[in-house]
Amino acid sequence: MKTPTDFSQKVLKLIQSIPKGKVATYGQIAEFAGKPHGSRGVGWLLHSCTKSHRLPWQRVLGAKGKISFLRDSMPFLRQKKLLQNEGVVVSESGKVDLGKYAWKKSAPKRGKARSLLGRE
DNA sequence: GTTTTGACAGTAT
DNA sequence: AATACTGCCAAAA
Numbered sequence: 001m002k003t004p005t006d007f008s009q010k011v012l013k014l015i016q017s018i019p020k021g022k023v024a025t026y027g028q029i030a031e032f033a034g035k036p037h038g039s040r041g042v043g044w045l046l047h048s049c050t051k052s053h054r055l056p057w058q059r060v061l062g063a064k065g066k067i068s069f070l071r072d073s074m075p076f077l078r079q080k081k082l083l084q085n086e087g088v089v090v091s092e093s094g095k096v097d098l099g100k101y102a103w104k105k106s107a108p109k110r111g112k113a114r115s116l117l118g119r120e
Numbered sequence: 121g122t123t124t125t126g127a128c129a130g131t132a133t
Numbered sequence: 134a135a136t137a138c139t140g141c142c143a144a145a146a
Contacts, residue, residue: 008143026128030142039128041142047127048144057127068127075127 007033011045014105018059021087022103023096025061032105043068058082065102067094 010033018024026039035041042060049055058079062068069076071094080090088101 027130030128033142035142037129037141038143039130039141040126041128041144043127044125044143050127060127062127063129 007035007038007041008045008049010034011042012049012053012055015046015049015055015057015060017105018056018103020059021101023059023061023065023083023088023098023101024103025063025065025098027063028103028105029060039063059086059103061096065096065098069094 011029014024014029014032026042027036030036030038030042033042046055046057046060050057067076067079067090069079071092076094080094083090083096088096090096
């Protein structure tokens, strides 16, 4: 409500809300932000935000927990390394075990009682 | 104000 | 199974 695109703010918030060792997908974030099909806007925002805020885009993977970049891409390797550093096991294909690292939306509402769901 | 792009996802063929 | 097309959103030119 108010300024432009709450969506972006939500997305940003969500990204920053991703705990270490966990990973979220564009679809998840988009859905949490209120746009089940706004994956594009999410990825887009991520890029924009990262440049300005340096968000943990590394924790944001593509669909199915797979990195969107090419396997031989430089960003891909960087991401993979970062994720591994976080404790996330990334396959050579750039796939992450969502069954273990899939991030659960804790509470996009900041300052509100965030129920500790997740619990792996 | 309109057009193009940008780190996607989902469904259909 | 892999590939193509479509749908969606937001920001920059």
